[in-house]
Amino acid sequence: MESKKAVVRxxxxxxxxxxxxxxxxxxxxxxxxxxxxxxxxxLFGELYGLIRENGVAFQYVPAEKMDRITRKxxxxxxxxxxxxxxxxxxxxxxxxxxxxxxxxILVLDQVTDVRNFGAIVRSAECAAVHVVIIPEKGAARVxxxxxKTSAGALNLVPVCRVSNPGKAVDFLRQSGVRVVAATEKGxxxxxxxxxxxxxxxxxGSEEHGISPILLQKADELVKIxxxxxxxxxxxxxAASLMLFEAVRQRNAS
Numbered sequence: 001m002e003s004k005k006a007v008v009r010x011x012x013x014x015x016x017x018x019x020x021x022x023x024x025x026x027x028x029x030x031x032x033x034x035x036x037x038x039x040x041x042x043l044f045g046e047l048y049g050l051i052r053e054n055g056v057a058f059q060y061v062p063a064e065k066m067d068r069i070t071r072k073x074x075x076x077x078x079x080x081x082x083x084x085x086x087x088x089x090x091x092x093x094x095x096x097x098x099x100x101x102x103x104x105i106l107v108l109d110q111v112t113d114v115r116n117f118g119a120i121v122r123s124a125e126c127a128a129v130h131v132v133i134i135p136e137k138g139a140a141r142v143x144x145x146x147x148k149t150s151a152g153a154l155n156l157v158p159v160c161r162v163s164n165p166g167k168a169v170d171f172l173r174q175s176g177v178r179v180v181a182a183t184e185k186g187x188x189x190x191x192x193x194x195x196x197x198x199x200x201x202x203x204g205s206e207e208h209g210i211s212p213i214l215l216q217k218a219d220e221l222v223k224i225x226x227x228x229x230x231x232x233x234x235x236x237x238a239a240s241l242m243l244f245e246a247v248r249q250r251n252a253s
Contacts, residue, residue, distance in 0.1 A: 015074035029082040033058040036076030057136040082142040089160040105200040107133045110208045114140045118149025119236035125153035127243040133160045169217045179218045186223035193222045195246035203239045206232045
């Protein structure tokens, strides 16, 4: 089951309104800005403008959550740092086609456990995945733990963080990418799905699975057969099975 708690190390965040503003202006890779519920003043207005102008993910949270990260004078603003730069899907996809390659893209929906995320990216790099897509909300932190678990693969595989996963999937389909979702609701086995050619694979967490909107947008729903008493595979294992079935089919075609 996906873990809902994460330890934030001292070197993993910046706190204070002006410090966070300077980090944004300097182009520091920021995973998310946490803002205390009800915060409102002139300086915050300036920070909010910077956040929106630069497309930085943000979330309003209770003061208690911020105090668990640091007891110092955070002024109601904490920036959680990322260990990688995020990319725009619209910038990457055309280049893949221009190189004469069939895109292989992995979409992670509601995968919140950092170690699972890191393990998935490691498998993605081994399968020569071009892009990993994650949502702004409800995704694992892209931090040092994720980097360590990925064995450095996060330095090699571009990560796109999107505000609307549904629109990202629409963009993929409009760009000629077939979308296959791994879910127990699937009708066919994953080995029977067509995975050669431009492909995006969607996997979700063990706890929540894939959101209904993404299931509706997929071209095909497939399942991985299970014969034991446990109802689901670890999401990193499921992602690996899907990816390397795609690799098998591509190499056979």
